[in-house]
Every structure is written in C-alpha cells, then in structure tokens.
Amino acid sequence: MFGQLVGAFEMAKHSNLIVAANLSSPEDDSASISNYNLHMAMLDFLHAQYATTSPLHVTLHAGELSAAYLPTNSTANTFHIRAAVETGHAERIGHGLDINTEMDPAGLMAEMAAQHVLVEVCLSSNTQILSISGTNHPLAQYLAAGVPVALATDDQGVSRSSMAGEYERAALDQHLSYRDLKLLARNSLEHAFLPGPSLWSATSPYAPVTACAATATMGIGDPANPECSAYLATSEHATMQWLLERNFLAFEKLQ
Ligand SMILES: [Zn+2]
Known part of the structure; x- marks a missing residue:
C-alpha cells in the first residue's frame, strides 16, 4: 500500500495526467479494518513529504459501514470519516454514510463544511449494497450542515447506474428540488480536480469572480463578455464551470 501511494505521488510530480x-x-474487510489508521498515517506522512513537490489530491472512501457490515466489536464506524479528513487529508469523502455513529457528528460536519470537504453521495450504490435509502440516508443532514455534496455513481460497471439515474433518485427518493440539484452539480465541478482557478469567489452562496460578475448573467453570453473570456482562457476549471452555467441558462429558458 505504501509503495503504491509513493508511486502515485511520484507520478503526479511528473505528469499532470495523474x-x-x-x-x-471493502471497508469492512479485515485488512481494511485492522490497517485503517496505518493507511491514514501513510497519507499524512506523504502529504507532508510531497506538500511542495507533488500536486496529488486525495479522496477517500470512508464511512460506508452499515450495522450489517460492521464486524463484531468493531468501532470503525465511530472514527473512519474523521480520520480520513483530519489525518488522511481527504478533500472528498466517498459515501460518508455512517456519519451519525461518528464521535461528535455535528462537530465533524461543521469541520467538513468549514474545510470544504465534499461528500460523494452514491444513492443507487447505497441502496443496492447497503439497503440505505430515503430518510435513512444522511444526505439531508449533510445539506443542512452546509457540507458540500455531489452525486456519484460509485461504480457504473458494478451497479449499472448512470449520473442521470442518480439525479432522478435524488429527486424521487431524497425529494431534492431543482435548486438543490443545481447546487450539487455546481459542487461537483467546484470540487473537481481541474487545473486553474475557480469561476467562483465564494460558494455559499455561489458568487462569481469579479471578471465574470460584470453583468447579472455572469458574463454568460455566447461568447462570454471580453473580461470574463480573458479570465476563462487562463483556467480549464473555470471554463468547465462557465459551460455548466451556460447549460443551466439554456435549460431554464425552456421551462
Ligand atoms: Zn464505493
């Protein structure tokens, strides 16, 4: 595991493709359970070692343990998410389902909100693998706590899921509104590891950078206004975000 992680940090140092x-x-696997803290310590060590030399981001699956999957006498569901955030330096958490059995869940969610640690919510996977859906799912709690959330398929190959299906599930099973879904879509690009600065200067609520805030429509026209265009030319990240906003406008015009 350590060798693979070193390999990842080294590769990212030499290639922007990583x-x-x-x-x-599987988080309940005996190797995962018994080595979890060690894996987090490895990430903590490498994070410090490569802080200035490698741009590698870290995302971690954590908190995908329902009672049915928790090994007997294990306390894994009380600290995995916090350890991933605080020791593993995860910028995104996959699943985060067992947030309520963590020690001080409210404090942890406040910390995730403050540090902009996003939760990748995988509704169809959670239903399929753990039978967790509806009000048993913590999605609403994360949203209420201001933790950034995005939808994810977890594993299209295994689940035969799709992003469209995840949005449908968020609407029908979690009763999210169009505005909620729009927030989740914005979050997904804000927390994507694309190069360059963001289109947004603030995220709660979302507010554009000055260059693209010249008009009420964020410089969104086709093409963007000159000042915004110049800014977008410097950033692949902001360009993708601007395209999403343009797609929102086009979609909403049809409604
Ligand atoms: Zn997964």
Whole structure:
C-alpha cells in the first residue's frame, strides 16, 4: 500500500495526467479494518513529504459501514470519516454514510463544511449494497450542515447506474428540488480536480469572480463578455464551470 501511494505521488510530480489518489476497497474487510489508521498515517506522512513537490489530491472512501457490515466489536464506524479528513487529508469523502455513529457528528460536519470537504453521495450504490435509502440516508443532514455534496455513481460497471439515474433518485427518493440539484452539480465541478482557478469567489452562496460578475448573467453570453473570456482562457476549471452555467441558462429558458 505504501509503495503504491509513493508511486502515485511520484507520478503526479511528473505528469499532470495523474490528479488524485483514492483508496477504495471493502471497508469492512479485515485488512481494511485492522490497517485503517496505518493507511491514514501513510497519507499524512506523504502529504507532508510531497506538500511542495507533488500536486496529488486525495479522496477517500470512508464511512460506508452499515450495522450489517460492521464486524463484531468493531468501532470503525465511530472514527473512519474523521480520520480520513483530519489525518488522511481527504478533500472528498466517498459515501460518508455512517456519519451519525461518528464521535461528535455535528462537530465533524461543521469541520467538513468549514474545510470544504465534499461528500460523494452514491444513492443507487447505497441502496443496492447497503439497503440505505430515503430518510435513512444522511444526505439531508449533510445539506443542512452546509457540507458540500455531489452525486456519484460509485461504480457504473458494478451497479449499472448512470449520473442521470442518480439525479432522478435524488429527486424521487431524497425529494431534492431543482435548486438543490443545481447546487450539487455546481459542487461537483467546484470540487473537481481541474487545473486553474475557480469561476467562483465564494460558494455559499455561489458568487462569481469579479471578471465574470460584470453583468447579472455572469458574463454568460455566447461568447462570454471580453473580461470574463480573458479570465476563462487562463483556467480549464473555470471554463468547465462557465459551460455548466451556460447549460443551466439554456435549460431554464425552456421551462
Ligand atoms: Zn464505493
């Protein structure tokens, strides 16, 4: 595991095609359970070692343990998410389902909100693998706590899921409104590991950078106004975000 992680940090140092490392395997597996803190310590060590030399981001699956999957006498569901955030330096958490059995869940969610740690919510996977859906799912709590959330398929190959299906589930099972879904879509690009600065100067609520805030429509026209265009030319990240906003406008015009 340590060798693989070193390999990832080293590769990211030499290639911008490697953007992030994500540890992902059954969290209830005995190897995962017994080595969890060690894995987090490895990430903590490498995070410090490579702070200035490698741009590798870290995302971690954490908190995907329902009571049915928790090994007997294990306390894994009380600290995995916090350890991933505080020791593993995860910028995004996959699942985060068992937030309510963490120690001080409210404090942890406040910390995630303050540090902009996003939760990748995988509704169809959670239903399929853990039978967790509806009000048993903590999505509403994360949203209420101001934790950034985005939808994810978890594993299209295994689940035969799709992003469209995840949005449908968020609407029908979690009763999210169009505005909620729009927020989640914005969050997904804000927390994508794309190069360059963001289109947004603030995220709660979302407010554009000065260059693209010249008009009420954020410089969104086709093309963007000159000042915004110049800004977008410097950033792949902001360009993708601007395209999403343009798609929102086009979609909303049809309604
Ligand atoms: Zn997963």
